[in-house]
Amino acid sequence: MKNLIVTTALIFCLTGCVGVLVAVPEKTTLKTDAYRDLTYQSSTPVITSTVKSSPTREWCGITLWAVIIPVPLKLPVCESYYEQSFGNDVFGNTVVLLNSEQKVPEPFYTCGPFMVLGPISHGYEGNALCGTFP
Template sequence: MLKALQGRSNLISFALKSAGLVSTLCFSLTACVGVGLSFPEKITLKTDAYKAQSSRSITPQISRSSRSTPTREWCGITVWALIVPVPLKLPVCESYYEQSFGNDQFGREAVLLNTQQKVPSPLYACGPFMVLAPIFHGYEGNALCGVFPD
């Protein structure tokens, strides 16, 4: 019974030392670490014809849509660890452009909606050197963590 307790004690001690070592390594990183996320983003813009009908309390009716040929894109996550990118992505996302048509206020066919789906890939990063990040155009964040645009 005493040997079993000593074995558990040694195992717990080893686990605590390992966790301490990993924590120390994480806190003493001198490079920037981050995550790059790439997932589809869908943007739909209403045209003037759509807005004109909406302003008159008329619900615009979509009669047909025309979509470009979808393009397969890589999406997922990329983990940046000590300047080495570790991609965890697959080519399963689609990018496309679509126009939705309907009748305008005069009964003529017009484009009512423009929709675009694309895969942006901003870099989310944290680290001790992020105080230098505002040098880059478009950086949003603080001195510890932030995001770099596409």
């Protein structure tokens, strides 16, 4: 009985693969110099048009880590895209005011002695010691 407890404790310490990984899209918006110039002059920037790239489907969702076996619950339902918002600058010219990007964060990196089981998960890239999961 004591050997079983010690073995179980070692497995939990060695794998580092117990928990949940959540991947959802994140949107980042950067203001241009023209936008900052308008706000500096106490003028409210007005968006007149927006151009959006064609969206790309990406895998997102959650992955449950049960000891050493990843159970992915992901579907290709999230969208990644790039977007530019246009408006008038202080001189009345149409310029880009905002640059936005929505994407799913970078893949999950992991290492451990049981990563030889990584290819069980869909999309695993790596070797028997370290790899990434999308």
